[in-house]
Every structure is written in structure tokens, then in C-alpha cells.
Amino acid sequence: MKGSNAKQNKAINLRLVLSQIVTQGPVSRVEIARNTQLTKQTITNMVEELLAAKLVEEVGIKKAEGAGKPSKMLVLNKKAAYTIAIRVANNELEVGLFYLNGEQINRLHTLVESENLLDKTAYLVDTLVQVDDIDKSLILGAGLSVETSDDSAINGYTFNKQLQHKLANKLQLPIALETSASACAAYHMLFGEAQQLHNFIFIHLGLRVESAVVYDRQILLGQNGLTGALGDIFVTPETDEKTAELGRLNDFASMASLRTMLNLNGVTQEELIAHCAVNKQLDLWVEQASEPLRIAIHTLESLLNTQTIIMGGDVNEILLEKLIKQLRPFIPSISQYGDREVVRLIKTPDVANITIKGLAVLPLHAALSRKNMQTLHIPLELGYTELQQLVFLSE
Template sequence: MHDISPIRAKSGTNQEGTSAHNRRVMIEALRLNGALSRADLARATQLTKQAVSNIVEDLERDGLVVALNAVRKGRGQPFTPYRLVPEGAFAIGLQIDRHLTRVVVVDLVGKVIARADAGLRLDEPSPGVQAILGLVADVRRELAGISAQFERRLVGLGVAMPGPFGLKESDDKWMMPAWQQFPLLETLAAGTGLNVGLQNDAAACATAERIVGAAHGVDHAVCLYVGYGIAAGLILNGELYNGGNGNAGEIGRALLSPAGPGSTPLEHRASLASLYQHLGLDPTESGLYEALGALALAQDPRVISWVERAASDLRWSVHLIETIFDPQTVILTSSAPEALARLLLQAMHPLLPSIADRPVRRLPRLQLGSTDPWAIAVGAAAEPISRAFDPRFSAILKAG
């Protein structure tokens, strides 16, 4: 089927006892490329045709793939393409931020099926978690209302919230200390009966970009997320990199001047929280997103002055990211309105010289990604789907 573009896929293995890994390889190939024939899958994954046929039959039986109508090209034999069944699996994504929470249900290919949101109080995790459990129950009822069997196909709950995680107790409001010290994952698991995973918000945003955004099909990308705080989601060798403690990419904590009195972290100067402070806005206000969008479209002088200052600091962060990670591209993502994000992107140019400043490039050094305020919740939902279906070396070890 793919006569021109190369098929993106990891290699399977024809060794005995590796069927779990090979299933994941096949699912990922279909997710990345769309419909493929058995011959396409065999060539791309380096599995035998018999192994591919066996796995395809298993996936069909499990309701994860479906055969499409046979296709004939030229004088050759007709072939049957296969695609993923979106309704084959579902997951719930939960974003917890300083003043709000968002919950989504997505299907196997990342389409949002249901969503809900509510306000949160920064220092009150107990009532906040009860509100979250209510939202989760609401979207599960909505999913079950579409089809009773869909709710039974939930593979887990992914949670995204600001990091860093696991540090010593702090009264730094940027780190949501009350929520950090609360038994969040245990409470959510007990209240939902689902497997629960946690990642920082930038990692979730990078996951969303990898599935349906600017990082789709890119093996080396860094998503620079500008929200209430700032962090970077790292896609290295085609996989999300979280670091040893789940804190990789916490660039918002990087100091803009030598440590000591007066030293300032990046996110204290270039995040949306700093913009709210600059404009005298309450981040809990309803309609804040629309108000910021209107100010940006009008090029309000107060917004422009913040953009110019923030862009200078973010330009330095791009230089740092390029120097350390050598990505194919840096993707600016944000929970800000698109008009504001575009002003920021424009003001960050020209970029500083770096090792990424090469004459021949397929992708721009810096590009705009998602400004959808729901992107982090969608990325959080992708985590349990990835855990269940993406190829990992651990799948080979478990099979052995």
C-alpha cells in the first residue's frame, strides 16, 4: 500500500515467546501509518508472514483491528488492508492544575469521546479529589451510555500535573505542595478501580503532540510547554523520556542567573502565571482564556511588553534544549490562546546560534504546537494506552 513513503515501525522478533512484544509492534505500526496490508506489516516489522497473519487474527478476535475492503493495484493480486478499531480500547485522562481540573475519555486512536472540567482549590486536595472522582464517574457514565461494552474496555487512568515530584516538603505554591503530599494515586485507584499512572504536564502535552500533533512521526522532539508554569516534554528515539524520577524536562526550575539571593527560575518570569501577575488578573476567573485571546489580538501594550521579556528568556531555553538534546525540532505548546502563543513564537525569533542551526533542515528549529487547553488531559489519557499497547523491551522480558 505504501509505495512512496517509508512505513514507520519498530522491528518485531521471530524468537519464541515474544508475541506480546510483536502485538505491540503491530499496533504501533497501524497507529503511526494508518491502514496496512499483512505484506506491509511483515516488511516493516521484519516478522515472518506467518507470524504477522497469526497476530492479525488475534488482534481481530480481540476487537483491536478490522479488515477493510480488498484493494487491487495494477495487475497484482488484491490485498486486504487492516486498520485499528478506535473503539477497541479507551482510557481516561486527568489534568490537575493549580486552579482547575479537566477529565477526558479518549479511544484507541486518541479521539476525545467525553470531557468534563471543574475548578480546584490549590491548598485543598481532599475535597478536590472528591470533585475529580465525580467528574470521572460522569464521563464513565457518558461512555457507557454510548455502549455498555465500551466502559469494560477502559485500560486505565492517566494523571498529569505540575512537577517536580518527590522533592522534600516545600511551601513553594508553584509545586502544589498540598497535592504533592496527598496520597493522590492511591485515592484515585481506590475510587475508580482503574490502574493509575502519573506524569508531569509537559510530558502529557508531548504525548498529545506525538499522537495527533506536530511531533507525530518525529523521533527526536522537545515540547516546550508554557502554562501556569514551564516545563519540557522530551521525545527521544521515538519514546517519551521521563527520567529516573519522572522529573525530566523541568526546565522551568532552571535559574536565569547564578544561584544566590535574587536568583530567579525561568517560570517565575516567562510563564502564564507571570503574565497574570503582570496584568493583575485572577487565574481563577471564568473567561480568562477568552480575555487573554482578545488582549493578544488587540496587541495590548501590556501584553506586548510581557511577551518581549518572556521571549528573551524562552529563547535562551530553546538554545539550552538544542545544545543538550539535539532534537529535530522544538515545539512550543501552551495553554494560552493561539493568538498569544503566536506572538510569543514570533518574538522568540531570531533564535540564538546553536548546534541546531544547520543549513539543511526538514523541520524548523522552533514551531508552534497545540494551544488547546484540553491537550494535557488528552496526553494524560494516552499514557495508559501507551502502557497497554506500545512496544517496549520489557514486553520481551515478560514473555521470556
């Protein structure tokens, strides 16, 4: 992405320079200029502001090629602020405290009912702040995802937006709302497997199967903020005897379908994964899920032909490995033609923690682009810290 040297575009340039440091760091001012086509003076001004806010730091010197001067290298200061990750999945609530780079400090989990969701979330946030003895004014913001097995996507979206606004007011924090798939995609762009990629897809195996499509390093948002409902695509010609509908991917490859097969609908996600380690029926679910997932992957490749697909979700390392092994060989598609720099499918590292880490980086991800700011809700009465003022409101 290119910046603008016009004075009125300070906010764009600041976010662009910060994005370069986050994703390319350690990086020099010269390299930022080369990548963004901003002037030396513009970059100097932006970097000085970021250094003054302690959001970035200088970590060393890189020798220049030829007779040029050595360059000081810039990186994100992960400890400049904290972020909060909030995940709601049916009746489970998980809240975590993180550094800016998605590195976990602590996290808590509890069961919750909708009527006390706000109070319980606030209680867990306050508990983390007190236990880890942090200054609450150093929290940049929070990332939120809400997952249910409810089929009504539009009703779910309306509820999630309302919850985002209520939580932002309750916690007095900016809150970014994304699907779990989009949160994972954001983490991979900033700190994971997709730092050098321009377009890719993340498939998230949760209560429902979700996908996030990244094009030109932007997560695509659909009408009403709804996109990526991969689990709703039809993958079998047979119809359900009760509903007369064709079989959907959610019926075969979601965590809800795994719970149904194992008759474990009442257990927590952690208990489900623990049970999977010793349940012989797990192989039956993998066999059931693999062919529908192969069809879904072929569909995504044929339609979008992105650089790669990354897969993760609410599964453990063993289950994900089994599933990906069963998916091969992939159905031939357009993606196998031409030169490839990346394999067709990547297994996400640290799969057990990828979703919560993704939520943790959403406030920083929102700060890096005006388009990303669409996901953020900031309370009207918020008393901005200097850092929040800089990254969210700088004009």
C-alpha cells in the first residue's frame, strides 16, 4: 500500500507506517520509505510520534549496503499497552488479557447466561486487571466474537452488534467485533503465517464452519457485516428427511456436528476436546467431515484462487492433523496451475489458542487501517488515553 505525503493524510500515513513496523519489523525507515513511497520527512515525523507514544521501539542497527549509513531498526513494542479478548460461544464465556502482539498474560473461563453476560464479562476483566496488577488505563481495547449454533444469521448479527455496544459502554473500552474466522485471519496477517501474503482464506471449525476471505490484506466484509458462512453451503445431493433440505457443511464438519455424533451436547469445549482424545468414534467423524470439507475447499479455490487456505478452530493438534491427512489428496482445482509460492493448505500453529489470540489483536488490527476501523465501536463518553487518541483518532 502507498501513502500520501499531503498533510491532511496524516492518519493514513501513521497507520501505514505502524502497519509496516508491525508486519515487517525489524524494519528500517529506509525500507518503510521504499515500501510506502512516503518521503523521508513524512516517515521521520510518523516514527517520532510512534516512538514518543512508546508504541514502537528501536532495537538495533542494520549495516547499509554499499557506502550508505547504518539504519536503526524499528519493531512494535508489545508491552506498550494491553488488549482484552472476549469470546462467547453458546453458554461459555472466555476472557483473556494479552500484550499487543497476541502474547497471553492470563485468561479465565466460565459458564454464562445471556442475562448476566455483561456483568460476568466485566467481573472477569476486573479480575484479570487485579490479579496481574496492570494499569487499566493501558488497555488499548478489546476484541469480541460471539458464536452460537442458531441458524438465524441476521438475528445473530443484530444481537452481536448490540452486545458490542453494551460491552463497550460497560467496560469503557473500544471494542472490535469480528467472527472467529476473521479474528484468526487478523492474527495471521500481523504475527502469523500470512505476514507476507496478500490474499488467503482462513477456515475456522467452530460451532459452525466459518471462513474469512482476505484480499489485498483486507478482510472482506459482506452486507450487514455478514460474510464467510462457509458452513451453509450444500455439499451433498441427499435431502434431510425432516427438513427436506440438502446436506450443509455444518451438518458434517462443525463442532456442533461432532457434539451430536458423540452425544456430548451438554459439555464445555474443553471437555469435548478432552473426550475426543480417547473416543474411538472420533475417526468416524473425521471420515464424515473430510469429503464435505474437500468439496468446500475446492469451491473456495475455484471461486477465489487465493495464495493459500489456512485451517484451524476449536480442535486440538491431533484432531486437526487427522482431518487434514484425510482431506488429501485434494480435489484438482484451478489453484494447482501456474507457479505457487505457498502450499494449498496450511495447518495453523498453536491451534488450541489461535482464536483467543486472534481476538486479542483485533484492537491493533483496527488501528492499522481506516477500513478496519469499521469493526470498532468506541463509547461516546470514553476518556481517551494518549495512545487511543493516537491510533484511533489521529487526523
